[in-house]
Amino acid sequence: MKKVLKVVLLTIAGLVVLVGLAAAIISFRGIPKYEAKKVDLKIESTPARVENGAKLASMLCRSCHYNDATHRFTGRELTEVTQFGKIYSQNITNHPESGIGKWTDGELVSFLRTGTKPDGQYVPPYMPKLAHISDEDMSSIIAFLRSDNEWVKANATKLPACNPSFLTKFLTNIGAFKPFDYPEKPIPQPDTTNTVKHGEYIALYQLECYACHSKDFSKNDYLVPSKSAGFFGGGNKMFDMEGKPISTLNITVDEKTGIGKWTEEEFVKAIKFGIVPGNQPALRYPMNPYSNLTDKEARAIYAYMKTVPKIDNLVERKAAE
Ligand code: HEC
Ligand code: HEC
Incomplete structure (x- = not known):
């Protein structure tokens, strides 16, 4: 027994x-590095692309990269994701040193699609990737x-590098995030x-509503979104600006x-302006109003949502504390 x-x-x-x-x-190894996919392309700028890109960036990049003090995309500390560490979205203005002025078009596209920076550094999901957005929308961005555009005019503000938590390092090392x-x-x-x-394109591949x-x-199944667990049935736990849970x-x-x-009409009003039917408070962060969507686009999302299988899953909407 003793033995x-x-x-x-x-x-x-x-x-x-x-x-x-x-x-x-x-802890010591940190976030693993990967080989960045080399992409050789030069994107032609047209007024239509810049306009479409500004609209997409207002819905896809602004919430994290816009800084209230500089009024530009100089980045901020993402206080809503502290469990992933001290995370700073970086300066993505055209500044050659502090921003992305020196990145090539190919490097940007490669990073935005895969999440691996030119030097091999991988960025975990605290920055969403645009793996499936159309080539034309990507070129617009x-x-x-x-x-x-004012938002991306060169600005020298420099933010500290991210300091990921052990949880982030762990999840990237076991390959849960890659x-x-x-x-x-x-x-x-x-x-x-x-x-x-x-x-369907907007909800799954462009604005990725299903991901949240x-x-x-x-x-989530990012390759075949409809295979994601509880597809559009809600309940995903996220964090508000103060880092408090919100489903x-x-x-x-x-x-x-x-x-x-x-x-x-109610659907269009909710996603464009955050106003929901009944006597309910407006939708809160991280559900930012998609005010730049056209009514045609908002209605198209509604038409698609009607084709998505219903899920019986009650998620209580808790009032802000
Ligand atoms: C949910 C927040 C979030 C959103 C939305 C977001 N980003 Fe980021 N982004 C980050 C964070 C955080 C980093 C820093 C990651 C790091 O350095 O590890 C980052 C880094 C970057 C970088 C690398 C900068 C550098 O110098 O290393 C680029 C380029 C970038 N983002 C572009 C974009 C674009 C373009 C969009 C919109 C299509 C976007 N991001 C949307 C959070 C976000
Ligand atoms: C970054 C995560 C995120 C993304 C992306 C997102 N949502 Fe939301 N959404 C939320 C959260 C969180 C709430 C709850 C907000 C609250 O309780 O105030 C919400 C609420 C809603 C509601 C209100 C539902 C109700 O019963 O009151 C609708 C409708 C909605 N979202 C539609 C969409 C559509 C359509 C898209 C894509 C265009 C989208 N959302 C993208 C996080 C997200």
Whole structure:
């Protein structure tokens, strides 16, 4: 008996040492590096692209990169994701040293699609990637980043580098978070004459509504979004500006627990202005109003949502504390 106990104790001690060692290695190693996909392209800037890019950036980049003090995309500390560490979205103005003035178009596209910077540094999901946005929309974003728009005019502000938490280091080291593959084929524009297809493109590949509105970021299928756990059924735990928990809501057309009773007008008003039916407070961060969507685009999302299978999942909308 005594011998067995000794073996058990020794095994436990061994495991403790191993786990400690693994933790020390992960801590020291930090976020793993990857080889950045080399992309050779030069994007032509046209007024239409800059305009479309500004609209997309207002919905896809502004919430993290805009700085209230500089009125430019000089970045800020992301206080809403402290569990992932001390995270600073960086300066992405055209400044050659502090910003992205020296990045090539190919480096930008490669990073925005995969999440790996030119030097191999991988950025975990505290910055979303645009793995499936159309090539034309991607070109618009690059044209905008290079433009003389106020938001991206060179500014020398420099932010500290991110200091990821052990949790982030752990999740990236076990491969729970890792870069996306660079697309093998060109990604065409959606057919905007087909309302449902157009809405599907916006909700899944352009603004990625499902990524927040499904069950859990880690259970999303970014290749085949409809295979994500609890697809559009809400309940994904996120954080508000103060870092307090806030759940995403069920936006399937389930009559009891989703938005099945909403009219098209109510839906458009909710996503463009954050105003919801009934006597309810306006939608809060991180659900930023998509005020730059056209009514046609907002309606297209609604038409698509009607084709998504209903999920019976009640998520209580808690009032802000
Ligand atoms: C949810 C927050 C968030 C959003 C939205 C976001 N970013 Fe970022 N971005 C970050 C963070 C955080 C970093 C810093 C990551 C690091 O250095 O590890 C970053 C880094 C970058 C970098 C690298 C800068 C450098 O010098 O290393 C570029 C380029 C960039 N973002 C572009 C964009 C563009 C373009 C968009 C919109 C299409 C966007 N980001 C949307 C959070 C965000
Ligand atoms: C960054 C994460 C995020 C993204 C992206 C996002 N949402 Fe939301 N959404 C939320 C959160 C969180 C709430 C709950 C806000 C609250 O309780 O005030 C919400 C609420 C909503 C509601 C209100 C539902 C109700 O029952 O009141 C609708 C409708 C909605 N989102 C639609 C969309 C659509 C459509 C898109 C894409 C264009 C989208 N959301 C993108 C996080 C997100």
